[in-house]
Amino acid sequence: MVETAPALVFSTLTLTGDAISRPITLLRQEDFPACQFDADAGKFRTRSDWQPSSSPHNHAGHLFLRLGDCIGGGRSAVVYDAEILTTSASKEGYIPLPSEEKLCVKIARPNRCRTLAREAWVCDQLRSRGRLQGVIAPRTYGFFAVELSRQQPPTFLPWNTEDFELDLREDDPEDDPLRDDPLPGDRLIDVYDEGPGGRELSSWCHWRPDPDAPLLAVIVMSRGGAVYTREDDADKATQEDVRAILDDLAASYLWHGDLRPNNLVRAPAGTELCEIHDRVHAWNIIDFAWTCVDDANGDFKTKSRSIRELQRAGFGTYYFWHGSLT
Numbered sequence: 001m002v003e004t005a006p007a008l009v010f011s012t013l014t015l016t017g018d019a020i021s022r023p024i025t026l027l028r029q030e031d032f033p034a035c036q037f038d039a040d041a042g043k044f045r046t047r048s049d050w051q052p053s054s055s056p057h058n059h060a061g062h063l064f065l066r067l068g069d070c071i072g073g074g075r076s077a078v079v080y081d082a083e084i085l086t087t088s089a090s091k092e093g094y095i096p097l098p099s100e101e102k103l104c105v106k107i108a109r110p111n112r113c114r115t116l117a118r119e120a121w122v123c124d125q126l127r128s129r130g131r132l133q134g135v136i137a138p139r140t141y142g143f144f145a146v147e148l149s150r151q152q153p154p155t156f157l158p159w160n161t162e163d164f165e166l167d168l169r170e171d172d173p174e175d176d177p178l179r180d181d182p183l184p185g186d187r188l189i190d191v192y193d194e195g196p197g198g199r200e201l202s203s204w205c206h207w208r209p210d211p212d213a214p215l216l217a218v219i220v221m222s223r224g225g226a227v228y229t230r231e232d233d234a235d236k237a238t239q240e241d242v243r244a245i246l247d248d249l250a251a252s253y254l255w256h257g258d259l260r261p262n263n264l265v266r267a268p269a270g271t272e273l274c275e276i277h278d279r280v281h282a283w284n285i286i287d288f289a290w291t292c293v294d295d296a297n298g299d300f301k302t303k304s305r306s307i308r309e310l311q312r313a314g315f316g317t318y319y320f321w322h323g324s325l326t
Helices: 113-130 236-251 300-313 318-322
Strands: 010-017 024-028 036-038 043-045 061-073 077-088 102-108 140-147 215-222 264-266 283-285
Touching: 010 077, 010 140, 010 215, 024 215, 061 102, 102 113, 113 140, 113 215, 236 283, 236 300
Parallel strands: 010 061
Antiparallel strands: 010 024, 024 140, 036 043, 061 077, 077 102, 102 215, 140 215, 264 283
C-alpha cells in the first residue's frame, strides 16, 4: 500500500534567480476549500467539514529554490523550472524531503491568487482521498504566499516580463486586475441551505487583489515532462493510459473540468505504481483550479460512474484540442 505523505512538508520557501533582485521568503498558507458539486442532483452544496488542508506550521522544513526558465503558463499562473539549492527538515525529523533533482514553481498572476489557493486544496485532496499524488498527478510540496509590501523592493520582477503577458481571445472577458476569475460554486444559486461551509468561511472567498500590497502566491511541485500532442494521441496505448488516469480521478469523485493537451504532461521521474491499474502511468494530469469536487454521499456508485463517463467524454473533443466550444 502506498504511504500517504504528511500534509505539511515545508513551512517556508525562499526563491532566488536571475530575475529576482534579492531572495524572497514566502510562508506556508491555508488553501481554499471547494464547495461540493453533488453530481446526483447537479447542484452545489456547502460543506462545513471541508476545511483548509494546511495551515502555517513553524516547525516544518525550509526549501530554498532558484528559478530557472519559464516552462509554461496560462490564464491563472506561470510555471518555472526550479533548482533545489538547500532544504532543511522538520525539527521533529519525520518530514520527507524532495527526491527530485529539480522541481517547478507555479506562480499566480497577481489577480489570480485565489484561483491558485483553490488548486492547492484540490491537489491536497489528491493526496488524502485516493493517494493519487505522485501517481496520476505531480507531488506538491506546499502553497506559499507573501505580501510584497513587506519586502524590498515591493514587487516581483518576473511579473513585468513577457512570461506574464496574457493573450486573451477576442470572445474572452476582460482581464480585471482587481478581481480574480469566477470559480466553480461562486454562483451558488442552487446551493443546499446548510449554512456556511469551509469555502464560505475562508478568507479567500471574497479575496481581491490589493495593488498597494500585491500578493506573491506559489505552489511548489514535481516537474513533469512535455505536454500531450497530436503525435502522442496517435498512439492507442497512450490514449488508454490517459483514460486510465481520468478513471482514477473519477474514482475519487473529482471531475477535472478543463481537460486539454496542456494539462496532460509526461509523468515526472519517480512516479509511483498505480495500485488500481497495477502499472506506472506514463502521463500525469495537472491544473486543478476548475475541478469540481464531489463526495461519496448518496448513490456513490452512480456518482462515480457519471463522473467517469463525463470525464472520458471530454477527452479528444473540440474543447480538448482548441480550448473553447466554438
